[in-house]
Amino acid sequence: MEMRFKIFRFDPEVDKEPRFQSYTVSAEPHHRILDCLNKIKWEQDGTLGYRMSCGHGICGSDGMRINGVCGLACQKLVKEYEGTEVVLEPLPHFKVLKDLIVEMDGFLEQVKRFRPYLISTSPPPEKERYQSPEDRKKVGDVIRCILCACCTAACPAMDENEKYVGPAALVWAYRLINDSRDDAFRERLKAVDFKDGVWSCKNYFECTRVCPKTIPVTKSINLLKREIEKTFPERSH
Amino acid sequence: MVFKHDVVVVGAGLAGLRAALEVAGNADVALISKVYPTRSHSGAAQGGIAAALGNEEPDSWEWHMYDTVKGGDYLTDQNVAEILAQDAPRAVYELEHFGVPFNRTPEGKIAQRAFGGHTRDFGKAAVKRACYAADRSGRVMMDTLYFQVERKGIKAYPEFQMLDLIFKDKQVVGLVAYELATGEVHFFHSRVVMLATGGYGKIYKTTSNAFANTGEGLYIPYRAGIPLEDMEFVQFHPTGIYGLGVLLTEAARGEGGVLRNDAGERFMERYAPTIKDLAPRDMVSRAIWTEIRAGRGVGGKDYVHLDLTHLGEKKLAERLSDITSFVKIYLGLDPARELVPVQPTCHYMMGGIPCDVDGHVLGDKHEIITGLYAAGECSCLSLHGANRLGCNSLLDLVVFGRRTGLQIVRDLGRLPWNEPPENPDRATVERIRRIKERKTGEKVGSLRSSLQEVMTTNCSVFRHEETMEQALLEIRSLQERYARIAIDNKGLKFNTDLLDALELEALLGLAEAVTVSALNRKESRGAHSREDYPERNDEEWLKHTLIQKKDGEPRVFYKPVTITRFQPKPRTY
Numbered sequence: 001m002e003m004r005f006k007i008f009r010f011d012p013e014v015d016k017e018p019r020f021q022s023y024t025v026s027a028e029p030h031h032r033i034l035d036c037l038n039k040i041k042w043e044q045d046g047t048l049g050y051r052m053s054c055g056h057g058i059c060g061s062d063g064m065r066i067n068g069v070c071g072l073a074c075q076k077l078v079k080e081y082e083g084t085e086v087v088l089e090p091l092p093h094f095k096v097l098k099d100l101i102v103e104m105d106g107f108l109e110q111v112k113r114f115r116p117y118l119i120s121t122s123p124p125p126e127k128e129r130y131q132s133p134e135d136r137k138k139v140g141d142v143i144r145c146i147l148c149a150c151c152t153a154a155c156p157a158m159d160e161n162e163k164y165v166g167p168a169a170l171v172w173a174y175r176l177i178n179d180s181r182d183d184a185f186r187e188r189l190k191a192v193d194f195k196d197g198v199w200s201c202k203n204y205f206e207c208t209r210v211c212p213k214t215i216p217v218t219k220s221i222n223l224l225k226r227e228i229e230k231t232f233p234e235r236s237h
Numbered sequence: 238m239v240f241k242h243d244v245v246v247v248g249a250g251l252a253g254l255r256a257a258l259e260v261a262g263n264a265d266v267a268l269i270s271k272v273y274p275t276r277s278h279s280g281a282a283q284g285g286i287a288a289a290l291g292n293e294e295p296d297s298w299e300w301h302m303y304d305t306v307k308g309g310d311y312l313t314d315q316n317v318a319e320i321l322a323q324d325a326p327r328a329v330y331e332l333e334h335f336g337v338p339f340n341r342t343p344e345g346k347i348a349q350r351a352f353g354g355h356t357r358d359f360g361k362a363a364v365k366r367a368c369y370a371a372d373r374s375g376r377v378m379m380d381t382l383y384f385q386v387e388r389k390g391i392k393a394y395p396e397f398q399m400l401d402l403i404f405k406d407k408q409v410v411g412l413v414a415y416e417l418a419t420g421e422v423h424f425f426h427s428r429v430v431m432l433a434t435g436g437y438g439k440i441y442k443t444t445s446n447a448f449a450n451t452g453e454g455l456y457i458p459y460r461a462g463i464p465l466e467d468m469e470f471v472q473f474h475p476t477g478i479y480g481l482g483v484l485l486t487e488a489a490r491g492e493g494g495v496l497r498n499d500a501g502e503r504f505m506e507r508y509a510p511t512i513k514d515l516a517p518r519d520m521v522s523r524a525i526w527t528e529i530r531a532g533r534g535v536g537g538k539d540y541v542h543l544d545l546t547h548l549g550e551k552k553l554a555e556r557l558s559d560i561t562s563f564v565k566i567y568l569g570l571d572p573a574r575e576l577v578p579v580q581p582t583c584h585y586m587m588g589g590i591p592c593d594v595d596g597h598v599l600g601d602k603h604e605i606i607t608g609l610y611a612a613g614e615c616s617c618l619s620l621h622g623a624n625r626l627g628c629n630s631l632l633d634l635v636v637f638g639r640r641t642g643l644q645i646v647r648d649l650g651r652l653p654w655n656e657p658p659e660n661p662d663r664a665t666v667e668r669i670r671r672i673k674e675r676k677t678g679e680k681v682g683s684l685r686s687s688l689q690e691v692m693t694t695n696c697s698v699f700r701h702e703e704t705m706e707q708a709l710l711e712i713r714s715l716q717e718r719y720a721r722i723a724i725d726n727k728g729l730k731f732n733t734d735l736l737d738a739l740e741l742e743a744l745l746g747l748a749e750a751v752t753v754s755a756l757n758r759k760e761s762r763g764a765h766s767r768e769d770y771p772e773r774n775d776e777e778w779l780k781h782t783l784i785q786k787k788d789g790e791p792r793v794f795y796k797p798v799t800i801t802r803f804q805p806k807p808r809t810y
Binding site for chain 1: 559681730
């Protein structure tokens with residue numbers, strides 16, 4: 001079938017303003033949107049800029065806005081868009097470097113501010129630290145995060161508060177807060193307990209809707225809020 | 238610009254990250270990566286990491302070593318396999334201490350499951366040796382190590398593509414890299430370059446590999462005259478999603494999944510009666526193609542079925558949720574109820590840059606190339622021999638990544654800062670200029686698909702002199718046509734058009750090295766299966782292939798295999 005694409009273009013070397021460019025490619029229903037992008041770039045227009053790597057939703061490179069919804073181009077199939085013109089745009093809330101390529105450093109900084117690594121106050125044992133399957137289960141959903149940034153890009157709360165750390169950073173905080181092997185539980189909870197932290201989340205659920213790895217993002221943030229209130233009953237906000 | 242670091246690690250997958258962690262604090266170390274560091278291909282590893290922890294069943298490192306040697310069809314250097322198997326438990330505990338969220342046994346230990354070719358009592362039955370985090374083991378390991386590297390403040394240069402290695406009197410001076418965001422060509426002046434750039438599965442049409450896996454990390458030293466080792470050994474993973482090549486981990490069979498042909502028969506019983514569907518990858522891949530060729534592919538087509546329907550939704554959700562989601566997304570099937578069409582897919586390269594067990598890169602006289610190190614899939618320690626066992630790759634990365642880092646620290650005291658030649662980036666700048674200046678010419682994309690088609694048709698699971706001669710002819714004609722390519726994009730920022738063009742040079746060079754090495758090995762061993770020489774021939778071929786560029790032409794020579802404990806014997810399962 002013929003697929004029509006309208007793609008956001010912006011090359012700061014030559015463009016004063018962003019523009020849209022249209023392309024038509026032939027595709028099969030089971031092809032990925034990423035396959036179409038590759039066809040456009042390899043056969044029609046080598047100037048098009050986007051990121052990709054693994055092609056099956058593990059590396060997280062090809063996050064973009066597809067017909068208004070953030071997602072991975074390698075996870076969306078042509079048949080889902082049959083008969084429509086597919087509009088491809090860069091992730092919202094991110095600085096566009098070129099076309100569909102956005103700046104990722106700021107996003108990663110937000111994740112890093114919550115120290116996304118295990119903090120242990122005791123020296124490591126000779127073998128593994130024990131962890132019950134039930135405790136391990138508490139992080140089973142959030143360890144699916146691939147840092148693709150779709151959740152943070154899709155979040156309407158980011159419009160209301162540009163200083164909001166964003167859902168992805170909180171998912172990583174959740175991961176460590178709920179890791180029974182970690183010894184920084186209270187400090188970590190305190191670290192997300194501020195206006196631009198968990199409290200900027202207003203339960204729009206967009207993060208959960210778009211997450212390519214089906215992580216219950218909003219629920220995790222709400223659990224963090226509840227945990228803060230439970231752990232620090234004296235606090236007021 | 239010129240950047241200066243004691244140590245530059247190229248590639249930020251597991252091997253590079255683990256090595257950098259070891260060097261940090263001892264010297265100034267930087268990582269350069271052609272993708273964002275969290276996008277490296279180690280993250281695609283699903284099934285797990287092998288270690289004889291004995292958490293679920295009795296196990297021993299000797300059995301692990303034996304399995305590795307036998308799995309490699311005795312081409313494995315046994316001193317290397319011994320280091321791997323002995324060091325494995327320490328390496329896994331270390332990952333656990335770093336924070337990797339492994340699945341757990343009821344008593345809270347690291348859980349383990351069965352994987353292809355891993356056995357107890359030297360081959361008697363399958364054993365649970367693979368430590369895992371659902372079916373995203375590679376991704377969580379990589380994220381864990383990446384944030385450890387960040388914690389140590391190691392400098393990373395994301396989206397920098399290595400384009401040349403600079404030597405002076407056969408000693409490393411540094412490397413030339415292209416900054417994707419700006420189009421600038423930089424010189425990295427260093428005392429050490431460590432290559433950890435992964436594989437190059439993109440020489441084939443159907444592959445589980447990322448688009449980024451195009452092999453510059455091997456090709457650039459090869460172009461500079463350093464040999465490559467055992468390049469004919471290319472692993473095809475038996476269960477790629479039909480048509481797409483997306484990997485469905487061997488853990489699916491480790492957890493009890495079985496392969497079925499058109500008649501619904503569990504055909505692996507005929508090929509490997511003891512461990513059946515858990516036979517090593519080379520054997521299962523051949524079995525699938527043999528079924529297909531005998532007309533027993535499903536519906537007469539070129540695929541078979543992976544049957545997971547009896548595992549139950551709970552097990553699929555807890556241990557195989559990623560592949561369940563792949564099958565749902567790409568095939569619209571529910572593996573809890575429906576059979577999944579699969580076909581072997583190019584997965585892993587056993588060959589690479591020859592190294593000793595401490596990561597020193599070796600030249601054609603087996604001498605150490607001063608200042609150059611390698612680890613991971615781009616290297617060849619002769620650990621995986623003619624066929625790698627599942628879960629030995631993640632282990633290889635962290636065991637030998639660490640050893641390489643340790644060795645770099647030991648060596649640094651006597652490694653000099655070599656004076657760079659004038660304009661070390663001149664050849665690279667010139668190459669880019671030539672490509673950009675050509676106004677009309679062939680497109681990179683069509684040339685690359687022709688190459689992938691040629692390799693898939695003529696030099697994949699089964700090989701024959703005639704088909705490989707044909708492949709070589711076509712590769713050489715493509716190399717000639719490569720001189721006339723042109724690109725649309727003449728810009729500077731994120732010029733992936735240019736990058737594609739530069740990558741294709743590597744793909745063509747490596748495809749030639751694979752084919753020439755394969756043509757010369759007149760026997761069948763591990764993943765190298767010749768229809769015209771169907772038997773393994775230890776008398777003449779128990780040796781490693783080395784291939785080197787000499788005056789533009791590939792020259793093949795050999796070196797012996799190190800055998801310590803296990804004498805070669807027929808490989809049956």
